[in-house]
Amino acid sequence: MIENDLLLRTIRKEKVERPPIWLMRQAGRILPEYRAIRSSLSGFVELVQTPKLAAEVTVQPVDILGVDAAIIFSDILVIPECMGLEYELIEKKGPYFPKTIQSEADIEALDAGQLAAERLDYVFDALTETKKLLAGRVPLIGFSGAPWTLLAYMIEGQGSKTFSKAKAFLYKHPIAAHKLLEKLTETIIAYLKLKVASGADVLQVFDSWAGMLNKELYDTFCLPYLKQIVDSIDEIPVIVFAKGAYFSHKELTQLGSDVMGLDWTISAEAFRKQYGYDQVIQGNLDPCVLYSAPSEIEMKTTKMINDFGGHHICNLGHGVYPDTPLEGVKTFIKTVKNHTYHQS
């Protein structure tokens, strides 16, 4: 059904000839072809909400870079939006919520679940449109923010170096925090199931601000909700990427997700030594390696592939940075595509 199903075979732990490769943020940051479309529009949010254009930029990296998967061009903050908390994306600054969550009443007032998720028809239309454009060439990844990461933005109202307001909320108002996390989880599950219905082949959950917490907070406010999400999706594989959550790596391997994403701070060697070779891993080249000379990129990529030793989806350990040279990206992809696992 899918022509290049290397990603799916890797996730199923079948024997593969090489690791598949795609890049977090491959759509929407680095390609001149993307920037051309983007600059013709009023803003990022307009692009997210226009299915035809979102589909076009989603497929660009498949056409131009030859990656083994597409990931839908969208934003994690569409979930707060469909629950009733609108956001803007301010150029070079990031997301901004004019209204934030401050009290239990604010949480009560939010919509949740199917009712809320169904409002995101522009995302589902973008998936349908993308599937047409892909015409079965590679799998399409749908995604969502994780409950904690979305809560963090909804309370802070914007990015933060410490996310201290959001963390203070967990400590001071644990019951209200759980209430919000439950509403988010319910909405995320409905949203992801609608993505499956719209043609997603794989799903990824981004817990971008996991690293602000610690094991105790992660055990209490994150893992139970991630588990609910993972347990609810049995239609297609789920990747969980909890950036910075080294303190919960063991628990994340036991979560029951199909793939565990890793950031660049842990080496493949250290991870496999500590947690074994069974877990399918996605990651985790330092995005800054792509600024290096080609020989350096080749060397570090090959070492990573060898050190993970299979059950591995090549990716960066973070979204590709906006000023990454395209040549670096191409060298990374070429190195992976030229790799051949040793025959045993």
Next chain:
Amino acid sequence: MIENDLLLRTIRKEKVERPPIWLMRQAGRILPEYRAIRSSLSGFVELVQTPKLAAEVTVQPVDILGVDAAIIFSDILVIPECMGLEYELIEKKGPYFPKTIQSEADIEALDAGQLAAERLDYVFDALTETKKLLAGRVPLIGFSGAPWTLLAYMIEGQGSKTFSKAKAFLYKHPIAAHKLLEKLTETIIAYLKLKVASGADVLQVFDSWAGMLNKELYDTFCLPYLKQIVDSIDEIPVIVFAKGAYFSHKELTQLGSDVMGLDWTISAEAFRKQYGYDQVIQGNLDPCVLYSAPSEIEMKTTKMINDFGGHHICNLGHGVYPDTPLEGVKTFIKTVKNHTYHQS
């Protein structure tokens, strides 16, 4: 010589009745008495450069909060400044360097070592002044930024979510990077020795952006320079705090520093289990715990003290956040001061 020498005895691994306590950023963020002085001045840098006032705000937390050590009110960016790279501190935004390091020639042009460090007479005067005000009550901590953290600011010119320009410099120009790190190390050592001569009783090296790297980068660009610093200072104890450097915890325990600072992301329990009970630790309560109810602060503080089980200096796992309620800070300090290690 020093009335309350609990900090020094803990560092020497003597038997103590309770852990000592002080807070990173205890001077200059949370006290209304600090804000009163600060608001009468044109800016943060003016305060740093006025020894009498710097000494006054240094001693405030000793007088008002009853902490077991003073840490000189200053800034890690005085080192780039004395090397020839001036900075400003922009309110609510952070440091900004009008000129940054872009090439080997820029590095060549920097002053270094004793020559550069001696220019920071206002810091040494502030130490002398502080010693007078303290009159032997508690030890005085002097500090410096670590080479990598200072390099990061000198290349980026300001704070960054990813420090991708600085990291790209390490990957693309390793020889130039080492050259700059050497110059920084030489200057830091001279600077710290001048602090010793001005009365510092303990020194702390802050590697605030360690967590942007990984083991390979840390081994190459950070640990050798930290080792040089630690090996060069044999007059008084040295604390090394590499925030986010979980991937190098083992190497940091072997560095030869007297104390290892820990951020809040690793639990006392996990650290001791992995690295044993011999290392003197400083840290590591999550700064956001101080937003909680008093009973919660007491419980989490006591658990941390028990889990470290001695050889422990109580502190937060990060600088105290500006909007931390003073009551939370006081509860934290009171809990530690009321603690008694079980007699064996």
